[in-house]
Amino acid sequence: MSARKKTKRKLTAETVRQKLKLKHLEARRRLSQIHPHVEKFFKSKGIDPGKVRQHSARILGAGAIAGTLLLNPPTNIKSLLPPHELFEKFKAQKKISERGQNEGLIVQILKSLLPERPRPLTYQEEKFLEQVFQNIIGVKSKASLEGEHLNTTYGYIGAEQHLRRFPGDSLYEHGKEILEEGMAPGLGAWGYFAFLKEDLTRDLIDIEKWYAVVQTLYLPDWNIRTRYLRDWYKYRKVLIVDTLNGKVVVAAVADSGPAAWTGKHFGGSPEVMDYLGGPTYKKGLVVLFFVDDPENKISLGPIEYNENIVPKLNN
Amino acid sequence: MSKLFYDHLITLDNLEREISKITETPEEKEEIWQIIDEMVHHRVLGCILDRLPKEHHHQFLSLFYECPYDEKILQFIEELVEDDIEDLIKKETKVFSQEILQEIFRKG
Numbered sequence: 001m002s003a004r005k006k007t008k009r010k011l012t013a014e015t016v017r018q019k020l021k022l023k024h025l026e027a028r029r030r031l032s033q034i035h036p037h038v039e040k041f042f043k044s045k046g047i048d049p050g051k052v053r054q055h056s057a058r059i060l061g062a063g064a065i066a067g068t069l070l071l072n073p074p075t076n077i078k079s080l081l082p083p084h085e086l087f088e089k090f091k092a093q094k095k096i097s098e099r100g101q102n103e104g105l106i107v108q109i110l111k112s113l114l115p116e117r118p119r120p121l122t123y124q125e126e127k128f129l130e131q132v133f134q135n136i137i138g139v140k141s142k143a144s145l146e147g148e149h150l151n152t153t154y155g156y157i158g159a160e161q162h163l164r165r166f167p168g169d170s171l172y173e174h175g176k177e178i179l180e181e182g183m184a185p186g187l188g189a190w191g192y193f194a195f196l197k198e199d200l201t202r203d204l205i206d207i208e209k210w211y212a213v214v215q216t217l218y219l220p221d222w223n224i225r226t227r228y229l230r231d232w233y234k235y236r237k238v239l240i241v242d243t244l245n246g247k248v249v250v251a252a253v254a255d256s257g258p259a260a261w262t263g264k265h266f267g268g269s270p271e272v273m274d275y276l277g278g279p280t281y282k283k284g285l286v287v288l289f290f291v292d293d294p295e296n297k298i299s300l301g302p303i304e305y306n307e308n309i310v311p312k313l314n315n
Numbered sequence: 316m317s318k319l320f321y322d323h324l325i326t327l328d329n330l331e332r333e334i335s336k337i338t339e340t341p342e343e344k345e346e347i348w349q350i351i352d353e354m355v356h357h358r359v360l361g362c363i364l365d366r367l368p369k370e371h372h373h374q375f376l377s378l379f380y381e382c383p384y385d386e387k388i389l390q391f392i393e394e395l396v397e398d399d400i401e402d403l404i405k406k407e408t409k410v411f412s413q414e415i416l417q418e419i420f421r422k423g
Binding site: 012013014016019020021034035041042045047048050051052053056059060096117118119151152158187189217255256258259261264273 | 325372
């Protein structure tokens with residue numbers, strides 16, 4: 001058995017936390033010794049240099065991205081044709097080219113609108129996409145719902161593991177499909193789905209099967225409105241649209257993450273990821289909006305839509 | 316918390332995987348994530364300031380304070396340093412990840 005395996009067994013979160021805390025102090029001390037003006041600068045602005053991420057979220061949350069960028073507004077904002085014009089344009093192109101590509105209409109629209117590298121979308125871009133999704137996919141979804149908005153609605157989704165649904169739950173109780181991702185060692189952000197196996201309803205089984213992970217921990221007011229936000233996000237339905245293949249799934253938020261330093265912004269259960277991109281799909285570029293479903297009529301799982309059905313267009 | 320201008324250069328998935336194995340509750344996991352996030356931030360700032368001519372430090376910090384999410388800050392740095400700053404940040408965080416993993420699994 002390797003030294004790492006031997007050590008790992010003895011490791012606890014507390015010992016790791018203590019070790020990292022020391023390294024953290026060391027990193028902070030190094031920076032302030034070599035560049036003392038950094039700490040002075042941030043102090044004069046009233047923020048802790050280590051907490052600049054919260055500061056960023058506050059600015060983004062205030063809608064600064066729309067108009068007050070210090071350098072320039074994002075150059076990769078593409079001009080938005082009204083949805084009906086864009087739809088007609090792509091339909092016409094498709095007829096003319098008679099190409100054998102399977103790219104859906106939605107993929108073409110997203111390609112024409114979204115930058116290659118993810119960034120927080122502008123208000124106008126999000127509003128536009130809401131219309132596109134409702135008209136083509138047929139699901140009413142919103143970037144902002146009941147005043148809540150994620151830090152970003154366009155980003156990378158990464159593969160997550162199954163979540164433990166009740167004490168004693170095992171991987172094999174999750175069904176025959178998609179077991180290779182394994183079971184997450186810890187619990188999801190909302191703990192067990194049920195305290196007893198007998199209390200696990202069909203709805204809860206579906207939630208774990210089709211779950212999404214969003215970065216609630218990085219919301220600017222997470223520490224202020226924790227209780228409200230925890231309740232609001234628990235099992236909140238989201239629409240996930242893969243921007244490269246147009247596949248769409250409705251999932252329920254059941255965990256918080258991923259960490260900001262992974263380069264990912266969302267997570268998907270093994271079933272979500274399998275549907276979006278197949279068994280080898282570990283990371284994908286998606287748009288994620290809240291599903292506006294006050295009457296709870298939309299089921300979790302894949303959304304099959306027919307791109308050839310001419311959608312109803314509002315404008 | 317949200318986006319910082321260098322986020323797309325940082326992909327420490329292996330570190331996240333190891334931490335998931337060690338932590339049992341979401342609170343433990345998030346606290347460790349936060350510590351690592353701050354360490355990454357100190358390392359990236361150090362990496363940039365070590366190379367950026369001193370007379371531009373204040374402007375860089377001001378830009379960072381005003382628009383911490385704006386990737387154009389990287390363009391600003393690139394114009395003032397000889398090295399490929401994106402590459403340097405990637406390398407620096409790779410080293411950082413190895414150091415942290417060593418530290419985690421170090422005995423004692």
